[in-house]
Amino acid sequence: MSDKLIQPRVLKGFRDYLPSTMLVRERLMDTARRVFRSYGFSPIDTPALEYAEVLTGKGGEESDKQLFRFQDQGGRDVAMRFDLTVPLARFAALHASQLGLPFKRYHLGTVWRGENTQKGRYREFMQCDFDTIGTLSPGADLETLLVIHDLLVALGFERFTIRVNNRMVLNGLLAAQGLSDKTVGVLRSIDKLAKIGVEKVIEELVERVGLTTPQAEKVLSIARPEATLDDLDAALVDSELGRTGVERLRTLFDTATAAGIPRERLALDVSIARGLDYYTGTIFETFLNDLPGIGSICSGGRYDNLADLFTKEKLPGVGASLGLDRLLAAMEELNLLGDASTPAQILIAYFDANRLGDYHALARTLREAGFGVEVYPEAVKLGKQLQYADRKGHRIALIAGSQEFEQAAWQVKNLKLKTAEVVPAANLAAYLATSLQ
């Protein structure tokens, strides 16, 4: 053998997933799929690798810088997808004629960004996107909000806030004052509101963005967190665009409430900007109340011109993206991850060395009845097998030796409750079903 070993390692920002993490990760994915499908979204998939020109140009300079980009073996200029929205635009432009509009799809996929890492920020991570394209209706905006809400609830969260904004509001305000060219700078500054406070933001708007003090104060009058829709209307008397945005927000809040979304989970927040330049209307960001610092775990919005680069056909859309791996990091931080590392709830002990066939016969019967069952592979002493079951997170251990086989019964040990009971083989499946509920 070679005496020089290769160091086992992974790239910065890339990670291995152990069973205890992966079990949760797959459960989150299953939940997301279930919720998306329940609203009628259909699955699609697209390649991880695209022509670089497909991915550049739409997300802005920042995303171009973060692309993993290289030449393939045929000399083509290619890049790893940076998100799932731009590939959707390409996909929709390519297949528009077969899709039928409006088109609702979901897409769970890995994306890659060459940015610096931090907790909850990786270079490879999974996004769970859902979008509705081909309609300008406020109904689609509402449905997007409902999906975000129901998704979070289905994932087991209760304390979260969906912050809602509409890009027209700020754009309208700035346009009315001839400040349209300063939009990006203004957004960047007011995005820091929660971190650095009102005064610092005004300072920055004046010194770095170049607004006058009254203009900066006007911007802050609508961007501050306590602002209400009525405040917005008052500030936007001379901007039709801005008032349209406020009207959209009002409709969204009203219909969401009518549809049964608890009002305390929604917040108006004109300061959320979203970096990606393609959003044109409604914008969503979702924060966990118990861990806001990790950032938005589900973001999205309305983009009315996404496919413009690829087709002359008008393809507006609205949707959002769940950051599965960031959510996972948040759950780890909040101690919401279980420690089970097996998907099988039942372990059958290999107790009597001559009964291997009997143990596996029972395992197969129980699997047919829908249980996850593992048979311990070696006939080692019982204590060791139980310890294994305990550590792996099996909930039930089934044990049978000569005594049990004589009475056609199984000892059922509940590892969590530390109880044991002898159950006739005929009743076993029913007994397990109730105790595993």
Added chain:
RNA sequence: GUGGAUAUAGCUCAGCUGGUUAGAGCGCCAGAUUGUGGUUCUGGAUGUCGCCGGUUCGAAUCCGGUUAUCCACCCCA
């Protein structure tokens, strides 16, 4: 991409101004207990001190580089 901090056993960390065989707690393994797990007791194993190089009689300790992680900026899921 910019600035800063950190890197010692599976985990959390100690190791003072460089000095012989690098430590603790938890965990792990074995036994007490050859039909029963998380408690207790007894015993045991564990480390290229992130990696590469330099200074030195001598480096976990000092210096340089490198890689990774964390924090801030930027940005974002």
